[in-house]
Amino acid sequence: MKQTVETKPFSDQKPGTSGLRKKVPVFQQEHYAENFIQSVFDSLEGFEGQTLVVGGDGRFLNREVIGKVIAMAAANGFGRAVVGQGGILSTPATSNVIRKRKAFGGFILSASHNPGGPNEDFGIKYNIGNGGPAPEKITDAIFARSKVIGKYYTTDLGVLDLDTLGEREVDGFVIEVIDPVKDYAELMESLFDFGAIQGMFRSGFRMSFDAMHAVTGPYAKEILERRLGAPEGTARNFVPLEDFGGHHPDPNLVYAKDLYDELMGPDAPDFGAASDGDGDRNLIIGRGIFVTPSDSLALLAANAHLAPGYRQGLKGIARSMPTSGAADRVAEKLGVGIYETPTGWKFFGNLLDAGLATICGEESAGTGSDHVREKDGLWAVLLWLNVLAARGQSVKDIVSEHWRTYGRNYYSRHDYEGVETEAANRLVDGLRAKLDTLPGPKINGLTVSAADDFAYHDPVDGSTSKNQGIRILFEGGSRVVFRLSGTGTSGATLRVYIERYEPDPAKHDIETQAALADLIQAAEEVANIKELTGRNIPTVIT
Numbered sequence: 060m061k062q063t064v065e066t067k068p069f070s071d072q073k074p075g076t077s078g079l080r081k082k083v084p085v086f087q088q089e090h091y092a093e094n095f096i097q098s099v100f101d102s103l104e105g106f107e108g109q110t111l112v113v114g115g116d117g118r119f120l121n122r123e124v125i126g127k128v129i130a131m132a133a134a135n136g137f138g139r140a141v142v143g144q145g146g147i148l149s150t151p152a153t154s155n156v157i158r159k160r161k162a163f164g165g166f167i168l169s170a171s172h173n174p175g176g177p178n179e180d181f182g183i184k185y186n187i188g189n190g191g192p193a194p195e196k197i198t199d200a201i202f203a204r205s206k207v208i209g210k211y212y213t214t215d216l217g218v219l220d221l222d223t224l225g226e227r228e229v230d231g232f233v234i235e236v237i238d239p240v241k242d243y244a245e246l247m248e249s250l251f252d253f254g255a256i257q258g259m260f261r262s263g264f265r266m267s268f269d270a271m272h273a274v275t276g277p278y279a280k281e282i283l284e285r286r287l288g289a290p291e292g293t294a295r296n297f298v299p300l301e302d303f304g305g306h307h308p309d310p311n312l313v314y315a316k317d318l319y320d321e322l323m324g325p326d327a328p329d330f331g332a333a334s335d336g337d338g339d340r341n342l343i344i345g346r347g348i349f350v351t352p353s354d355s356l357a358l359l360a361a362n363a364h365l366a367p368g369y370r371q372g373l374k375g376i377a378r379s380m381p382t383s384g385a386a387d388r389v390a391e392k393l394g395v396g397i398y399e400t401p402t403g404w405k406f407f408g409n410l411l412d413a414g415l416a417t418i419c420g421e422e423s424a425g426t427g428s429d430h431v432r433e434k435d436g437l438w439a440v441l442l443w444l445n446v447l448a449a450r451g452q453s454v455k456d457i458v459s460e461h462w463r464t465y466g467r468n469y470y471s472r473h474d475y476e477g478v479e480t481e482a483a484n485r486l487v488d489g490l491r492a493k494l495d496t497l498p499g500p501k502i503n504g505l506t507v508s509a510a511d512d513f514a515y516h517d518p519v520d521g522s523t524s525k526n527q528g529i530r531i532l533f534e535g536g537s538r539v540v541f542r543l544s545g546t547g548t549s550g551a552t553l554r555v556y557i558e559r560y561e562p563d564p565a566k567h568d569i570e571t572q573a574a575l576a577d578l579i580q581a582a583e584e585v586a587n588i589k590e591l592t593g594r595n596i597p598t599v600i601t
Contacts, residue, residue: 060230061134061214066090072098072205074198076403076544078184080170083120086181090211092124093131095201096166097211099185100135102200106163108138112156112186114148114239115168116274116337117299118175122146124183126219128166133232134212137163140232143239146221147299149274149338151427151435152243154190158431159242164188169274169337172309176302191408191432195524240281247282250368250430251441255448257288264447265290265328268440269318269342270297272304275334275437282437287444308335310342310424310436311601312349322346330447330454334436339404340424341436343443345454351601353383353470356420358461359442361389363418365449366442368430375416377407380513380528381540381556382422383468392465401515401527402542408432409519422472422556459567466562469574473597474544475553475588483543483551486591490529490541497531503581506534531585536560539582553592555582572600
């Protein structure tokens with residue numbers, strides 16, 4: 060029976076680039092999760108009797124909030140909830156299920172690459188019917204509603220069994236528990252040459268995949284080991300845990316250092332990869348070489364035609380603004396469009412739906428294509444395996460050949476995590492205030508050619524998104540970008556992106572931080588990072 064619960068608004072429910080993320084104790088406040096969920100429903104129309112997909116990455120609080128979402132969906136008029144067994148459903152798999160089932164939309168319960176546990180992070184994100192994250196017009200409406208909400212609707216569905224596959228009906232509302240891996244694995248099999256990859260593994264090819272005790276563990280076991288024949292043990296840390304084993308499920312060189320060290324060691328496997336908390340990010344490492352996400356995007360775009368699902372060629376390539384320009388040169392050579400968007404996968408959705416882009420990527424380890432409407436960590440790993448099988452070369456040889464053809468974009472991101480929010484805002488406001496005066500003078504010996512606060516004009520719907528990151532461009536093609544991240548749960552994360560283009564193959568073997576040293580110093584001088592944040596060094600360098 061439908062129940063109406065009186066409530067009061069919370070002032071802090073503005074969704075970021077990937078939904079609402081807060082610490083677990085915040086979500087455990089009475090009515091907090093329910094308020095946000097109802098605000099989502101109140102911002103939508105036309106879902107009476109429709110299907111809602113629900114899943115998450117298995118982190119602490121996952122099952123409890125899934126129960127709330129399903130009960131409230133029933134009370135608000137949905138006709139069916141499709142949920143992954145055990146509450147598990149990766150972000151790209153959720154997107155796929157929404158699209159395959161022609162569902163109205165879906166909830167993804169995750170804080171992605173952020174840590175999990177009773178005092179760590181949790182998140183709720185709503186995806187629309189195309190399988191992608193809700194666009195800004197919807198997230199703005201959700202926030203507006205959350206500030207005035209006075210009631211929410213729920214119902215008693217009895218004991219919710221998330222572990223038994225199949226359907227059950229309660230008062231006309233259907234709850235369907237599905238295998239979280241099956242549909243996704245079948246989609247991957249339709250895109251890639253599994254036979255060629257199987258042959259590569261049979262020939263002795265060795266790989267290490269770190270699922271980081273997060274959601275891609277079951278997917279990696281099924282696809283890599285069972286379907287592709289990789290040796291047992293190829294997928295490690297494959298059991299999803301509520302606290303990710305006490306580790307930070309972010310596939311970068313800091314939190315996946317053991318994998319990096321293994322690939323740089325004397326008996327390194329041929330290929331190493333990792334994915335994050337909800338399965339939408341990836342880390343790619345070859346024997347003796349780390350492939351930056353920006354380079355990985357460019358390399359996959361240049362070689363995508365080697366996979367059956369992309370033999371017809373690419374319609375276009377899209378990248379987030381902070382991502383390096385490496386993909387731009389690939390697009391130019393292929394004769395296809397290149398699109399520069401703000402950070403946040405939702406900005407790629409219109410381009411993909413309109414058939415303007417096929418492959419998209421972000422420097423923060425997110426890569427994907429038009430097969431779903433989310434970035435997809437395991438998809439990127441499988442495309443790399445397809446390329447390796449087709450070319451018969453090592454990762455290092457493929458990367459080196461790419462640089463000789465297109466030039467190398469030396470690239471690094473410096474993160475200052477947990478910066479006091481007011482200090483971070485002062486830094487960004489200070490940069491904005493002097494944008495007009497930056498071009499012309501030299502900073503640490505480098506001449507500024509242009510400076511702006513990036514604004515995006517969507518070529519499909521005509522919408523404009525302003526204040527998406529401060530860009531300082533130097534003569535010769537180098538640049539520094541400053542942006543405050545929208546994926547954290549406490550304080551602010553200042554991200555500084557540093558890039559230099561080097562066309563000369565004789566200069567492609569310089570250590571990255573050394574190659575960028577003058578730009579790193581220029582970034583400090585122009586932004587006064589140490590003075591304004593009190594930080595002498597970044598928290599994370601990737």
